[in-house]
Every structure is written in structure tokens, then in C-alpha cells.
Amino acid sequence: MPRKSTKPKPQKRLARSSGRQSTPRVQERWLRAVFEHSALGIARLDRHARIVDANQAFERFFGQSLADMAGRALPEFAAAEDSEPMSSLVVETLANEGISGTREARFVQKDGKLAWGSLLLSCAQDSRHLGLFAVVQD
Secondary structure, three states, X not given: OOOOOOOOOOOOOOOOOOOOOOOHHHHHHHHHHHHHHOOOEEEEEOOOOEEEEEOXXXXXXXXXXXXXXXXXXXXXXXXXXXHHHHHHHHHHHHHOOOOOEEEEEEEEOXXXXXXXXXXXXXXXXXXXXXXXXXXXXX
């Protein structure tokens, strides 16, 4: 008499691939949606840590619009005690392209209040530019 297998049955996948490759346009739209609708504050920075683009969660965290923040370096938003360590984190992250840096920091919001946040910095490079992206979570 054959024995029943005791191996667990594989679980069904929640989503099945259609077998089609995502086009760059579809991937770009998907990444843009993630950026725009994320609960985490995300900003694209140039190689000097100046803000180039930011999502609504980033704007809410700092209490400012992208128009007010664009062109300003991220360490400018840090409390005085955290500005130099944040600048060092930027330099280290850029020097170690591809390795992320993190730290807890106090940020000054537009109304002058301090907000604690967890900051993640990572390098982002395309064919033309080396920059950073910052993720802030309260």
C-alpha cells in the first residue's frame, strides 16, 4: 500500500504573472505611484544633498511645500546639534556609492517645532547623474 506524502503542499501564489514583461513606461508609472502615495517621506536629492523632488509625506513631515524646500540642502532642516552629523552622513553615503546610511535626527519644521525622525540616505545613480534619495519616518 503506497504511503501518503507528508510534504506540505505548496501554497498558491496570490498574484500570477501574466508572462508579459513590464515595459519601462509601466515600471516608471508604478514607481511614481509608490513615490507619490507612500506614507514615508521620500525626497530626491542632488549630489550636494539639495532637495530636487519630494512627495507629500515629506512635505507634511517638514510642514513645507516642495517649492519652499527645493534647492535647499537636507542638513539645513536638521536641528543645530544634528546638522554636522547629517552632513557627514551625506559625505559617507556618497563616498560609499550603493551603501545606505541611517540615523535618528531632530528636524526643524516650518513652524519652528522640532520633530524626531529616522533618516535613511541611499545613493541613486542613473546614466547621467549621481544623487541621493532620502526617506524620513517619524
